[in-house]
Amino acid sequence: MLSRTAENLFWMARHIERAENTARVLDVAHRTSLLPLDIEGTQAYLWYAPLNITGCAECYEVKYGLAKADTVSHYMALDPDNPTSIYSCLKLARENARTVRGAITSEMWEVINDTWLELNSLPKQMDYEKFRDFFDWVKNRSHLFRGVTLDTIIKDVGLSFIKLGTFLERADNTARILDVKYHILLPSLNDVGGAADYYQWGSLLKSVSAFEAYQKIYRDVISPQRVSELLIFRDDMPRSLHACMDEVEDALRAINGHSGKEAQRLAGEQHAALHFGLTQDAFSEGLHEFLTDFLKNTALLSREIREAYLSRQDTAMIRQLTT
């Protein structure tokens, strides 16, 4: 497969997953903001979380200053100037798809194109109370895209790159949500089992569609250790780090060629750590340190994938020809 085609498939999937994740992160902020606030400045604190998770707090502050519900929502959902807004992600996904129109199915193209057209028919400024519906819509479009993809595309190397994009982005996002929320939630640790705590941890679980799974598996009060176990180590939880790395490793194995050895090794190493790791070890190491390490390794893996398969450096190719 052409490197450029692979690159566009990878980023198409990654941008759609990123749009969905941003919608999830904002959704949980909207839910949390419905709770009674007891500390001075909590609102700003609360609305910094989505900015920190997606790494756009600095750019936001330059434009708007203090984090407030309506401006953060607008900035992260609809602002074309924000390169990581839902709007920008869906725009980029469509550009990726159009460039490789021949490598995706008509059904996939229609989902992406319709999504973009519908997004553009929405008002440029959205009423605050409409945002929750909008986040649901984004999630649904993303679900639809993945369903249509799996149902229509030929299972070849193209699908492998789509999966790589999806699951690297998802792993990255779950780790960030957990990291940022864990910090916010720590002050309430002594209140385990309280109403506010239930609501806070509950909304975190809901943001990654894990609330019902938690109840089913543990049938008990929500505890930070179990949430971490569920979202990091369990391989049956679709958005957990372990499940994502399962998919990444599978996808890499399905791609032919000699250039991907290092990427496969990195993915295998990361996968093994999740497969054999223990929740208590992660906690004794410090959850923040554990997640920071994971994010660092994921970034390393992404860079290796880019260099092995996606980049078009003539010099690197010529090296392959001459050795």
Add this chain to the structure above:
Amino acid sequence: MDTKTLKKYFNEMYADNGAVREIYKRYGHWLKNLPDGTLARRNAEAELLFRRLGITFAVYGETVEAERLIPFDIVPRIFGASEWQRLELGLKQRVRALNAFLHDIYHDQEIIKTGIISAHQVLNNTQYRPEMKGVDLPNQVYAHIAGIDLVRIAENDFYVLEDNLRTPSGVSYMLENRKTMMRLFPELFVKHAIEPVEHYPQMLLNTLREAAPPNVAYPVIVVMTPGSYNSAYFEHAYLASQMGVELVEGQDLFVHQQKVYMHTTEGPQQVHVIYRRVDDDFIDPRVFRSDSTLGVPGLMAAYCSGNVALANGVGTGVADDKSTYLFVPDMIRFYLGEAPLLSNVPTWRLSEPDDLSYVLAHLPELVIKEVQGSGGYGMLIGPTSSKAEIEAYRLRILAEPAKFIAQPTLALSSCPTLVESGVAPRHVDLRPFVLSGKDVRIAPGGLTRVALTEGSLVVNSSQGGGTKDTWVLEN
């Protein structure tokens, strides 16, 4: 029906006495017995189909408005077996001669030595590429894909309007039009024996294989596009997927030791044939325009050393220039020793003083075209232009006469076409696609273009023209 129009222009479907021509008998019978409103309803269906296709394929700009579909007309244009056979022979003959001419001017230049065409006309043409001198191409073919525009004046009277030998487009419309017609009117395809065109991509693939450097058993073929913002991107992607080959951009290719490779996820892969839809000027910044980002540095060196084939070859533009057009009948006699089967439109070259003074005296009757122009831009149609327009054009001619040619205003044939008021005659031309490899091949028919405005003689899609499905009936 307006009898004046019938007398003035040849009507493809009706004879002068209003009777349906033999070739259209079955279609005419079917059309007459069609319940009211059926055609309009099917037309709405066709529009829906094409819009979906458009949404699926041909979205170029940011907004839906930026994308423009070429209007499709649901009344077919029909040729009988024997009249098509005559055209086919004429087209093959013409393209053979054009390829022989290109080989000659880049080698021994016999046609110049014998004085048939002047050295100035060939060597000073901006489209003449001295880089190609002495370069040998497989089968001596330069224009692998040619689009020859034909117009009909009378029953047996066809003229070649122009030869397109660079990157002729439109064949995807020929294929899509047929698909749409078969879906809308399956009953018509049962009633008629219509020559299929669906195998065109296979014919093209074979032609490209034959263009490959000799000694390559399994050539790797690619389609090269300027990118997704090009107006014909839909066609590039369509042909690549129909042939099952990669669609590449310049950035996907690189040259190493005069061989061309593409970047793939499995490493570099050598490419042997490039069906390029990028103009000469842009294919290699080292040789042609240095500001081009669409091309591949070093491509010309690889091409000239015979390691990669380009289709069409480099430097074909000198043969489809409107001032070279004049000499094509001479080329046929000179290279093939045959009498031309297809006629040229009589043409005045305004670089010649006699021609110039005649043309300046008769501007209101004539059509004036730019030698290098295409797509119907920048031409003057005397009979339908205002005095002011004619005078403005006169000044342009006087400033640089050699840039123009003139032709009589042709009475293009008309074909019944569905317009708002019902079925009415509209002027048409025809672009058959001629493929040259070891043999010369043609998909039966081609793309019929129709001027949708009443009385208009300009069929170019860039000027609001539409297209029709073109049928060649089997014997």
